Amino acid sequence: MAKQLWFHTKRILSPILHCSHLNYTRCFCDKKQSTNELLRELLNNMELAQKSTKRIGFKLSTPGKTKKPVEKIKKTAVEYAVEDVASNFGGDVEKTKSEIFNKLREGNVASQPKSVPFEQLEKLFSKMTFDESPTKSKVPYRKAERFTRQSSLSFPINDMLEKLNLEKNSSARLNIFTKKEDPVTAEKPLLPVWKKLEQLSARSTALPRNGFEEMIQWTLEGKMFPYPIDNEYLWFEKEYPFYEHVFLEPLLEKGFPKDGPVRRFMELVVQGLSTNPYMTVQRKHEHIAWFRDYFSKKQKEIDRIIDKEKIRAVRSK
Numbered sequence: 456m457a458k459q460l461w462f463h464t465k466r467i468l469s470p471i472l473h474c475s476h477l478n479y480t481r482c483f484c485d486k487k488q489s490t491n492e493l494l495r496e497l498l499n500n501m502e503l504a505q506k507s508t509k510r511i512g513f514k515l516s517t518p519g520k521t522k523k524p525v526e527k528i529k530k531t532a533v534e535y536a537v538e539d540v541a542s543n544f545g546g547d548v549e550k551t552k553s554e555i556f557n558k559l560r561e562g563n564v565a566s567q568p569k570s571v572p573f574e575q576l577e578k579l580f581s582k583m584t585f586d587e588s589p590t591k592s593k594v595p596y597r598k599a600e601r602f603t604r605q606s607s608l609s610f611p612i613n614d615m616l617e618k619l620n621l622e623k624n625s626s627a628r629l630n631i632f633t634k635k636e637d638p639v640t641a642e643k644p645l646l647p648v649w650k651k652l653e654q655l656s657a658r659s660t661a662l663p664r665n666g667f668e669e670m671i672q673w674t675l676e677g678k679m680f681p682y683p684i685d686n687e688y689l690w691f692e693k694e695y696p697f698y699e700h701v702f703l704e705p706l707l708e709k710g711f712p713k714d715g716p717v718r719r720f721m722e723l724v725v726q727g728l729s730t731n732p733y734m735t736v737q738r739k740h741e742h743i744a745w746f747r748d749y750f751s752k753k754q755k756e757i758d759r760i761i762d763k764e765k766i767r768a769v770r771s772k
Contacts, residue, residue: 533559533727536720543716543760544753558745559724695736701729703739710747715761717750 541551645653663669673679703725712718724746728739750757 533720533723536716536723539716540720543763544756554749555720558742558749692735699736700739703729703743706740706743710751712757712761715757715764717757717760721746 537552537555540555541548544551663672670679674681704722707718707721707725711721721743725743728734728742731739734742
């Protein structure tokens with residue numbers, strides 16, 4: 456009886472049992488069991504097989520949040536030079552650094568081109584008024600009107616003018632002055648390609664529609680300064696040659712040490728001033744004079760630093 460039940464259940468459940476992912480065991484044995492128990496055991500085995508295929512015994516690693524690389528701020532050579540000077544002076548290092556950096560920032564702000572704020576531009580445009588009334592076109596005189604105007608002159612005057620024109624070169628020349636003939640400059644004939652290009656550019660170039668386009672055209676033609684205006688376009692800068700803008704090292708010969716951290720710092724300052732196109736020569740000289748006065752107040756510390764470096768150089772030998 457048990458064998459017959461097994462064969463019937465096997466025939467019904469054969470499509471399920473033949474699946475590759477189901478592991479089933481023998482559901483009958485020598486012991487006599489009821490059909491309900493056999494079916495229950497079979498169904499339990501099937502559920503366990505399905506659960507084992509869907510669930511995995513261990514947890515997979517999930518990708519974590521990527522950490523942004525911390526960007527290290529690189530110090531410039533000027534910052535290293537300022538720190539070297541402030542640390543060698545002693546005393547309040549931060550105060551010395553802030554004083555030097557504030558002066559350097561003043562020169563940097565002065566060298567940047569000033570931009571007009573938007574509020575001022577808005578006020579300027581609000582005050583502007585535009586005349587939208589149609590302009591009266593000036594119609595030239597017609598030929599008939601010109602003829603009537605010319606004919607309005609009296610005939611005796613016309614006859615006199617004609618006689619003067621005829622008698623202008625009628626008398627013989629005295630040959631007092633040597634007549635110099637103007638040398639005829641023969642124009643070189645242009646190639647037809649260049650003629651066509653000139654004609655095309657003359658046709659394509661239109662008149663400026665407003666004041667802005669007119670100023671742009673004047674700037675391209677060299678009639679206006681290109682903005683921002685650097686020290687090459689200022690009229691009072693024409694008195695100074697270019698080398699006074701660039702070669703500023705002679706200003707370090709007076710009032711500055713010949714070696715040491717202060718000298719290295721001032722060489723960097725001079726290098727920055729020489730490449731600045733927005734500062735005048737006078738402003739550059741004032742910038743260096745400020746540092747001369749600043750370091751002259753700390754001459755004792757500078758002498759102590761120079762002596763320390765000399766002793767260090769002797770010991771290293």
